[in-house]
Amino acid sequence: MIIALDAMGGDLAPAETVAGALLAKREFDIDVALVGAAASLRQELAKHGGTPAGIEIVEATEVVEMDEPPAQAVRQKKQASINVAMSLIKAGDADALLSAGNTGAVMASALLKLGRVRGVERPAIGAMAPFTEKGILILDIGANVDCKPSWLVQFGQMGSVYMEKVFGIDQPRVGLLNIGEEDSKGNELAQEVYSRLQETSLRFVGNVEPDRVPLGVADVLVTDGFTGNVAVKVTEGVADFIFSQLREVLSSRLHYKLAAAVLKPALMEMRSKMDYGEYGGAPLLGVNGAVIVAHGRADAQAIMSGLRRASEVAGSGMLDALRGALQPAARDGAIDAAAATRSRDETRA
Amino acid sequence: MIIALDAMGGDLAPAETVAGALLAKREFDIDVALVGAAASLRQELAKHGGTPAGIEIVEATEVVEMDEPPAQAVRQKKQASINVAMSLIKAGDADALLSAGNTGAVMASALLKLGRVRGVERPAIGAMAPFTEKGILILDIGANVDCKPSWLVQFGQMGSVYMEKVFGIDQPRVGLLNIGEEDSKGNELAQEVYSRLQETSLRFVGNVEPDRVPLGVADVLVTDGFTGNVAVKVTEGVADFIFSQLREVLSSRLHYKLAAAVLKPALMEMRSKMDYGEYGGAPLLGVNGAVIVAHGRADAQAIMSGLRRASEVAGSGMLDALRGALQPAARDGAIDAAAATRSRDETRA
Structure with a gap:
């Protein structure tokens, strides 16, 4: 190798x-x-x-x-x-x-x-969200900023294969990142993807609201590349903000400084755990x-x-499994050829 | 009153x-x-x-x-x-x-x-993001999940009036929440809104990437209600996650517990500052x-x-200012009447 x-x-x-x-x-x-x-x-x-x-x-x-x-x-x-x-x-x-x-x-x-x-x-580009021990695969995070429903269904299929093969998760739970739990929630794209994901053989666990992502309720989170990119970057920004606030507070008074010195190793470990970078990188799927x-x-x-x-x-064996998984699953008989060859969005992230 | x-x-x-x-x-x-x-x-x-x-x-x-x-x-x-x-x-x-x-x-x-x-x-529904002293108004956060460009331009106008009148900010900085700094970045909606915001008399500061929101680079952040809702809920979820991790770490060892007791008031104050709820609520604009x-x-x-x-x-005087600000600014001569009366999305959040 x-x-x-x-x-x-x-x-x-x-x-x-x-x-x-x-x-x-x-x-x-x-x-x-x-x-x-x-x-x-x-x-x-x-x-x-x-x-x-x-x-x-x-x-x-x-x-x-x-x-x-x-x-x-x-x-x-x-x-x-x-x-x-x-x-x-x-x-x-x-x-x-x-x-x-x-x-x-x-x-x-x-x-x-x-x-x-x-x-x-x-x-699609996937990212491992750093909230659970194995991580949660969120995709797409920026390769496709304007998506068709069928693409997101495939993101679910590809993500499921990835988490099964690379992380050994049996029947990974696939969720749709959405702004409400109910099936009627979301924008037009999310609503259509919800109903299509229900028709697949994936273990679809329904909508996952963004504040519940850290709870680890799904192994794979499907979203369009614009929303996914926002979610990842908000996570990074908020984590940076909280830890910088923490540093400020801990150095604001002498007795805080002393206590902080005791806690430093634990806090540093916590910080590094929150780092997308520590999770080994993002797969192109x-x-x-x-x-x-x-x-x-x-x-x-x-x-x-x-x-x-x-x-x-x-x-x-992820790639071989992917090749097998996607052949029969394509739902749209005719793939939109124009969209498939238009490469503009694929090259953004 | x-x-x-x-x-x-x-x-x-x-x-x-x-x-x-x-x-x-x-x-x-x-x-x-x-x-x-x-x-x-x-x-x-x-x-x-x-x-x-x-x-x-x-x-x-x-x-x-x-x-x-x-x-x-x-x-x-x-x-x-x-x-x-x-x-x-x-x-x-x-x-x-x-x-x-x-x-x-x-x-x-x-x-x-x-x-x-x-x-x-x-x-639109606005939320005050809890990252700066005055807060950052982000809108829409869920009233309109599928948006037209002209709506987002108005969100910018309404947000600008709100921050000027209610918070006394002279010429509030209006940014577009987007996945890259460059003007060519984003989905179709964001790209179109970018060019339209440039044509307004607003103090448009360009695209703001989500990880830079906490830095306070804009007073108003414009986005569609789906993305805005995701951004707000990711913020809440990540903050909850970090503080629960922190609690866990601080109670994991005796000497951590002792240090944590010293820090408790400071940490609690920090936590409450990170709370959207502490910022007085979200305006309907x-x-x-x-x-x-x-x-x-x-x-x-x-x-x-x-x-x-x-x-x-x-x-x-926010409402009177709003009434004045929006009359001349509407760019689309003919408002899409069907969209304006279709109330489906207006009632979601």
Whole structure:
């Protein structure tokens, strides 16, 4: 098993990507192909005492920057690290891919190099919400901002397969993120998706209100990419806000400071648990390969978690199961060809 | 100045509504008309030593329950406390209204009894997000789950007037809740609203990503009612989750318990600050009256805050300013009459 790592992707690349690869090798014996500017990567490796067995460098001479229009950049920069890494999977020279780069670029590159799993109308980006021990998969979180009902039904199917295969959950509970419990609640999209999910063989647990997500009432939460992205970012923003308030309060008085010193390790652990990044990254679901996206600010620890997740996904049989699950389930006889080929939204996140 | 209080509305009514009214009278000298079952209300008042001057009872023999279809219940139960309270405003016998009842029912009753401000396509429900000292008004949070661009532009105009008049903010900063900073980001609705907001005379500060909301980069955040409802409920769920985790951690070891005892007052203050309910309730904007909705779980303290907010709104000139602001601003020459009269979505929250 070898994981292709987009070593140039992310705010802290290549220092933290290289350090993360070394950690993954040491802690979990994961072989990693570092894809990027060979000279820089060798320099980073040298800081850690050289290149151990199981770590190799694959040269890529270009990089997709965070602020570039992703679809365009991926097409123009054929030697971009994300494209070269994706080609390794395509050729069977790597089993999975991890990138902390621009999510839109990763999706665009995956569609360009790997394509969609047969039957998938739109691939989705999932995120593991950090509220339960195993995590809750929420998808889509930004690949498709204007969705058709049939896409969300497939998100449910893909999410169910992912949680079953990668996390070993038998018949994962699939919920629809919605603004009320009753089946009549929600916007037009949510109402239509509710009735369609009821007709599938999924273990559909109905609507889940956003304030009940942390209670772990579902293993998979289906939503459109706009709402999903808002939900994930509100979670991050509120957690940041509360912990910064906490820091302020704890340093406001001397006796608070003393008490805070006692609590510091527990509070730090709590904070890190609330971090989406700690959960090993977000899978792209519906593309023809095991592709995981790490947070743009991923440090070595997060890269290590992501590499571990990528190797779990690659070894889980998730892709084969996905291929089987989606063939018979497509409900709309004729997929809207225009929508399926229109790639604008797929490249946003 | 007298505020009509739907004394039967909310999970803790009438005990907490009556207690809240008494607090508001004592602390802020606010006169309150308690609308509801006179016998029950007298009983509650007796527990506090009787009915002080400035508190009066207005009989209403029916109640809209939390689980009733709101629009229907409001039409059928003509003597429902929310309808009787609304009639007090209509008749000029009260200056503002507060209810902790079903938000959909409050909106339906307001539309039925008061109607819309001339020029308003769709009234909205606003919530004060508890991240800054003055709070951030986010709207719509659930009255309109499928929105047209022109409605969101009006939400921005109404929100701007509200924050200027009620909170004294000169030229409030209006932002669009969106999943990216760049003007090309978002779903079709957000993209269209972005370009239309640029054409208004509002102080439009552009897109605000959900994780940046707590930083206070805008005074008013515009969004559709589905997304807004999700954002508010995610905030509540995440805050609940973090504080329950915190409680668990703090009681997990003896030395943590001792430290926690020192910190308890500070933590409790922090928790209550994070509570949407502490911010005095959510205004209905665009209806012909000053109407504030308190949280369904509002206790006496929250009712008191809500009554205070209601009296501030009534005394602020907000409604007159709204009437002036919306006339010239309507961009769509012909308002979609079908949409304007279709009341289905208006009664959800």
